[in-house]
Amino acid sequence: MNTTPSHPTITFIGGGNMASAIVGGLLRQGHPASVLQIVEPWDEQRSKLAQQFPGVSLLAAASAELRPSDLVVWAVKPQTFKDAALASQPYLQGALHLSVAAGITSESMAGWLQTQRIVRAMPNTPALVGLGMTGLFARDGASSGDRALVEAVVKTTGELVWVAAEEQLDAVTALSGSGPAYVFYFLEAMRDAGTRMGLPPEVAYQLAVGTFIGASTLAQRSDDPPQTLRERVTSKGGTTYAALTSMEAAGVKAKFEEALFAAQKRAEELGREFGK
Numbered sequence: 001m002n003t004t005p006s007h008p009t010i011t012f013i014g015g016g017n018m019a020s021a022i023v024g025g026l027l028r029q030g031h032p033a034s035v036l037q038i039v040e041p042w043d044e045q046r047s048k049l050a051q052q053f054p055g056v057s058l059l060a061a062a063s064a065e066l067r068p069s070d071l072v073v074w075a076v077k078p079q080t081f082k083d084a085a086l087a088s089q090p091y092l093q094g095a096l097h098l099s100v101a102a103g104i105t106s107e108s109m110a111g112w113l114q115t116q117r118i119v120r121a122m123p124n125t126p127a128l129v130g131l132g133m134t135g136l137f138a139r140d141g142a143s144s145g146d147r148a149l150v151e152a153v154v155k156t157t158g159e160l161v162w163v164a165a166e167e168q169l170d171a172v173t174a175l176s177g178s179g180p181a182y183v184f185y186f187l188e189a190m191r192d193a194g195t196r197m198g199l200p201p202e203v204a205y206q207l208a209v210g211t212f213i214g215a216s217t218l219a220q221r222s223d224d225p226p227q228t229l230r231e232r233v234t235s236k237g238g239t240t241y242a243a244l245t246s247m248e249a250a251g252v253k254a255k256f257e258e259a260l261f262a263a264q265k266r267a268e269e270l271g272r273e274f275g276k
Helices: 017-028 043-052 078-091 106-113 125-129 144-157 168-177 179-196 201-221 226-233 239-249 252-274
Strands: 010-013 036-039 057-059 071-074 096-099 118-122 132-138 158-162
Touching: 010 017, 017 036, 017 043, 017 125, 017 144, 043 057, 071 078, 071 144, 078 106, 078 252, 096 106, 096 144, 106 118, 118 144, 118 168, 125 132, 132 144, 132 168, 144 158, 168 179, 168 252, 179 201, 201 226, 239 252
Parallel strands: 010 036, 010 071, 036 057, 071 096, 096 118, 132 158
Antiparallel strands: 118 132
């Protein structure tokens, strides 16, 4: 289907956090619940989705009950993707496919789904509050109209960027896909340090979260690179200088970069492990 209606029928294979984020975003933008359908095998999760999204069709497995779809969103774990794809493919003919599964290549998907109309996405969990960052790659078989449909759907959850080469999605995974966990990791450390300095834990946490929000917003609105922004806060011999000098001496920046490369490597491995 290359001609897409104003409210396309969208099927979600998997009804976890990312599917919920996209469904919620679509509904907030006025997309009718009646043209959304979710395949979710777990009874408890289906019940939760029914309460959260009244009017959205819910199925335990892909079957002839599925309405013809303009877009299929694959929101399954990499290790279950192949089985889900082979089981669902007969009921998804003619659809554009959008995958949010880490690592699984479009080549593997093309073989399982018997189509070239495939877009891969690497979103992140802030999509749950409409502040996600998603990297996208379109296979050659995806038309400009297909890309436009994907953009319209993904923009309901936040911002997006397109990458020119599929392997770059592994870097996107390492930076923004896994990135929220790094932020939470540093928030934990700041809260714990603040508590050890004598602040109530809730106050330390509020200070830490507010600082991340403020600094990120400042970086987003500024034309200056992060190095310049950092230098403006750092007076030689001052408190910030003491903290950054300590981190540099401990090799924090280098170790953090190593961690991102580890995430990128794991994304590559997932494609090899579960893409056969």
